[in-house]
Amino acid sequence: MSEDFNRSQKENDTKGKIYRLPCVRCSIETRHLCLQSVDVSWDERSLGMWGHDAYQIVQCQGCESVTFRHSGWFSEDREVVTRLYPHRSEDNVQAKDFYNVPQKIRAVYQEAVDCFNQQMVILCAAGLRAVVDGICAEKGIKKGPVLVQQKDGSFSSAQRSGLDGKIGGLAEKNFISSATAAALHEHRFLGNDAVHKLDAPGVHDLRIAIKLLENVMESLYEMPDMVEHLRTARERKAATAKRNKS
Incomplete structure (x- = not known):
């Protein structure tokens, strides 16, 4: 790794924090609790670039589904980008449970x-x-x-x-x-x-x-x-x- 590249990591800095997110099962926005988190900050001195990424395991406080949330930004684009895995939104379709369908x-x-x-x-x-x-x-x-x-x-x-x-x-x-x-x-x-x-x-x-x-x-x-x-x-x-x- 280049000497000009610095990286720091902090665990569970946002553990216990509540986020309002679309739920993968409820198909509506619900309260999600952060169960585990890793925050990574980095900078590339030679390029004059730096950024931050937050990786979180979150759980819906309604149906208790556990999913993943990532948010990040870097110096060339300060807007925070948040991604949820699996991908979902309030427009998602919840698959029905069919018990007799082959x-x-x-x-x-x-x-x-x-x-x-x-x-x-x-x-x-x-x-x-x-x-x-x-x-x-x-x-x-x-x-x-x-x-x-x-x-x-x-x-x-x-x-x-x-x-x-x-x-x-x-x-x-x-x-x-x-x-x-x-x-x-x-x-x-x-x-x-x-x-x-x-x-x-x-x-x-x-x-x-x-x-x-x-x-x-x-x-x-x-x-x-x-x-x-x-x-x-x-x-x-x-x-x-x-x-x-x-």
Whole structure:
């Protein structure tokens, strides 16, 4: 290390300090407690430059999530820059906990949400499309009806094995409604544009797409389990009442 370079370090100078930061889980700004910290000051005499970096482990005082905060500045730009890891803001989406969605589909959905929160919108769109494709595969749908425009401008139905056909197949087999199929088609177009044309979708459009897809997974995988739970509870209650009467 150059003799002109000086570096000093101090531990836990900001330990116990409270910061108001966007929480990675609460999705709102909350109080965060600094659990551990390292402050580093440096200067490069030969270049006439100096700066300061603060590294902190912080914990949300609501959900208790532990994350990382870094802030720093240097002489050429005195504005303090703060970064949070994982990246988040009040616009982040909190991934839902799905207990009956197949693990592979759930993992891709989680990665798509992570990409959204990391502002990787093209990868997020491609991930959402992959979730739709995964749902079709899990339901055993290999093809389905698609409206094809003819030369005279009219439309006719044809079987297709692409993702558009598979979505049609989900509706044809009554896994989803026609309205839900239309929503899934919106996901398909979003992913196609992002992957094949390298078009970056809008954040607002992606947020709506995520919510729509969550509703689809809720309907396909979570609601049947809820209905079964209610049916079992009702039958158990009826059986208990019958025993009490006898």
